[in-house]
Amino acid sequence: MKLIDILKTRTRHPFRPRSSDIIQHVFQDFRDYGAKGDSLIIGEGHLDDRRVYVVGQEKPKPKKLRSAADVGKLNWGMLSAAEHSQVLRLLQRLQETGPHEDAVLLSLIDTYGADISMESARQLQAFFIANLIRAYLNVPIRTISIVIGEGGSGGALALQVADRRAAMEDALYATAPPESLAAIIFRDPGRIEQALAISKSRAKDLKHFNVIDTIIPQTKRVDDVEGMAQNVRAYLEKTVKELSRARLEKLMQKRLDQAEEMGVVRRGKFYEIKRFIEKPLKSFSKPPVDIKLIADPSGATIHIDDTSYGDGTLMKPGQAYIRCGEERQGASGDGCGAVIALEDYLRNHQICPNCGKQHVLDAAGWVDALADAGTFHELFRNITVADVLPEEEIHDYYRQFLDRQKGCSSFNESLVTAHARVHGYPVVLAISEFAFAGGSMGVVFGEKFRMAVEYATRKRWPLISVCCSGGARLYEGIVALMQMTKTVAAVERLKRLGIPYISILADPSSGGAIASYAALGDVCIAEPNALVIFTGPRVMKARGFAVQDDLVRSDSLLAVSAETLELADFYCDIRGIQEVTPRRDMRRSLARYLELYARFRAGEKQKKGQRPYMRRVVHSAGVELDDGNG
Numbered sequence: 001m002k003l004i005d006i007l008k009t010r011t012r013h014p015f016r017p018r019s020s021d022i023i024q025h026v027f028q029d030f031r032d033y034g035a036k037g038d039s040l041i042i043g044e045g046h047l048d049d050r051r052v053y054v055v056g057q058e059k060p061k062p063k064k065l066r067s068a069a070d071v072g073k074l075n076w077g078m079l080s081a082a083e084h085s086q087v088l089r090l091l092q093r094l095q096e097t098g099p100h101e102d103a104v105l106l107s108l109i110d111t112y113g114a115d116i117s118m119e120s121a122r123q124l125q126a127f128f129i130a131n132l133i134r135a136y137l138n139v140p141i142r143t144i145s146i147v148i149g150e151g152g153s154g155g156a157l158a159l160q161v162a163d164r165r166a167a168m169e170d171a172l173y174a175t176a177p178p179e180s181l182a183a184i185i186f187r188d189p190g191r192i193e194q195a196l197a198i199s200k201s202r203a204k205d206l207k208h209f210n211v212i213d214t215i216i217p218q219t220k221r222v223d224d225v226e227g228m229a230q231n232v233r234a235y236l237e238k239t240v241k242e243l244s245r246a247r248l249e250k251l252m253q254k255r256l257d258q259a260e261e262m263g264v265v266r267r268g269k270f271y272e273i274k275r276f277i278e279k280p281l282k283s284f285s286k287p288p289v290d291i292k293l294i295a296d297p298s299g300a301t302i303h304i305d306d307t308s309y310g311d312g313t314l315m316k317p318g319q320a321y322i323r324c325g326e327e328r329q330g331a332s333g334d335g336c337g338a339v340i341a342l343e344d345y346l347r348n349h350q351i352c353p354n355c356g357k358q359h360v361l362d363a364a365g366w367v368d369a370l371a372d373a374g375t376f377h378e379l380f381r382n383i384t385v386a387d388v389l390p391e392e393e394i395h396d397y398y399r400q401f402l403d404r405q406k407g408c409s410s411f412n413e414s415l416v417t418a419h420a421r422v423h424g425y426p427v428v429l430a431i432s433e434f435a436f437a438g439g440s441m442g443v444v445f446g447e448k449f450r451m452a453v454e455y456a457t458r459k460r461w462p463l464i465s466v467c468c469s470g471g472a473r474l475y476e477g478i479v480a481l482m483q484m485t486k487t488v489a490a491v492e493r494l495k496r497l498g499i500p501y502i503s504i505l506a507d508p509s510s511g512g513a514i515a516s517y518a519a520l521g522d523v524c525i526a527e528p529n530a531l532v533i534f535t536g537p538r539v540m541k542a543r544g545f546a547v548q549d550d551l552v553r554s555d556s557l558l559a560v561s562a563e564t565l566e567l568a569d570f571y572c573d574i575r576g577i578q579e580v581t582p583r584r585d586m587r588r589s590l591a592r593y594l595e596l597y598a599r600f601r602a603g604e605k606q607k608k609g610q611r612p613y614m615r616r617v618v619h620s621a622g623v624e625l626d627d628g629n630g
Helices: 003-011 019-026 068-072 079-095 116-123 125-140 153-162 180-187 192-197 204-208 225-244 248-260 269-277 342-347 362-368 396-405 441-458 482-496 537-542 556-563 583-603
Strands: 039-046 050-057 100-111 141-152 163-169 172-174 212-217 320-324 338-341 377-379 415-424 425-434 462-469 499-512 523-526 616-620 624-626
Touching: 003 050, 003 172, 003 192, 019 039, 019 050, 019 100, 019 225, 039 100, 039 225, 039 624, 050 079, 079 100, 079 125, 079 153, 100 153, 100 225, 100 338, 100 482, 116 125, 116 362, 125 153, 125 482, 141 153, 141 225, 141 248, 153 482, 163 204, 163 225, 172 192, 180 192, 180 320, 192 248, 192 616, 204 212, 212 225, 269 441, 362 415, 362 425, 362 462, 362 583, 377 441, 415 441, 415 583, 425 441, 425 583, 441 462, 441 482, 499 583, 523 556
Parallel strands: 050 100, 100 141, 141 163, 141 172, 163 212, 425 462, 462 499, 499 523
Antiparallel strands: 039 050, 320 338, 377 415, 415 425, 616 624
16 A cells, blocks of 8 residues: 555544543543543553553544634644643652552543644743653653654654553654645655655564564455554553563663664674764854855955945955845845945854844754853764665665755754853864754764763863754654654753753754753753744744744743743743853853852762863963863
């Protein structure tokens, strides 16, 4: 059967059994906790005398779609932030009362994706998804997840991390809905069949990439509730017995280890050697590759005085200039039109000094904004997709896409990792490069982030990340989505060792990036007017959702974040954005937190072979001295 037929006649069949049907037939004594919302079921039952906590995503049944208002509801089968809050509170309770040696947590996944409404966005939906992934990694109970129908993007991933992961034979689990995938990759929403092939969303693909462990046989008739429930129950009985024979501590450790390996299909001797002998770049400072300069072919000093840009700017020979609103190739023209010396523009971190219009800052610009001059040493620069994925997994569409990225950036991938100093304090940097594939998260991004964390833990240096991303790299299919789990697992390593992690949310911070590592900083600092949202406004509008752009910008979300302590019953440990800081002040703001860490470390008893965390200041004579603050 073709993939498109599986999607239409099996996975999305209106009479396909829902989570409530499976629960009813598997657990005769199920006690519903009465979760609030149309798309969530929480409760408990017993399987062979063992307590099973159940979290289920519920798509609507045909009987719920009788009126025009019902049919017009846009977020059926999509968990809202309020519903995610209830799941997070359950996991928090299990964490506080655990370990649970005689119980199991089961998650049933069947969703189009997470709710992308403005209400959920304003309630920090992306932060909920990230914290749920982390909570599932840490919950002290044996866990099982089953994709019983459709696994849509981060909405499915939020509940899918488990000790044992399964999917029904005809289930589909994708980075994005196939219609959206076709529109983005092929600019044609009708090419769903090809989009499904690229998404690698079938059960056999999921098992190949270690997204699941087991494929559960499906019944011949798609609406056979009893048959499907019988197959699920048989799997659960076998799996619960298997898990009960393993020590809970080992299972939990394996959860974390398994998450950190997501997406690395190819890891041979060459890769291991390359990763450690690679020489870092010791310095970096260049203007953006796509900068649009005003040229002066005569080499003489000229005077700008025309109807469009009559600001009387005097242009000096040999000096490069840009015009506000036309500073990039293909720029929209929005801006004041002021003529600005390129040197001044870059020194002001690509913000117009006249009107304040800011451009998305590339990785090189963030290096200049954060790192002390001459201290930037790039790490793991030359890792490519070919080092991580086998050749047969890199399809022609993806090769063409990667070819188009050449020359777009001075860096080789969408994540730049390095060690540097910030006001003298040593740090590890992980900076999104928006100029390369929109800062998209793919297998190289995830692996470099993991390696940066590994480097930080070895040195015991704080990690500073800059999120400037549009989300997962759709060309890689399901393995790109799994980088959310991988980066969350890496952050968890830092937290367990007490190493600070500061997350900077740049414009834009969206998609899988903000719904994973970027939302988990011990401190989250955003730049002014940064878009911080799981699903971007353009996609929301295309799906029929109302959008008010200013309400999902950092300045507005800072006010929402300020209420999280008073609303701790809803937000649990989520605190959102702690401060909004202009680019010019970001380095100084970081130094405050780094200084606190240095003082904390100063009071520690140093282990053998461990160097103290100290600030090193380069004086005017070029001599590097310890400050004594650490």
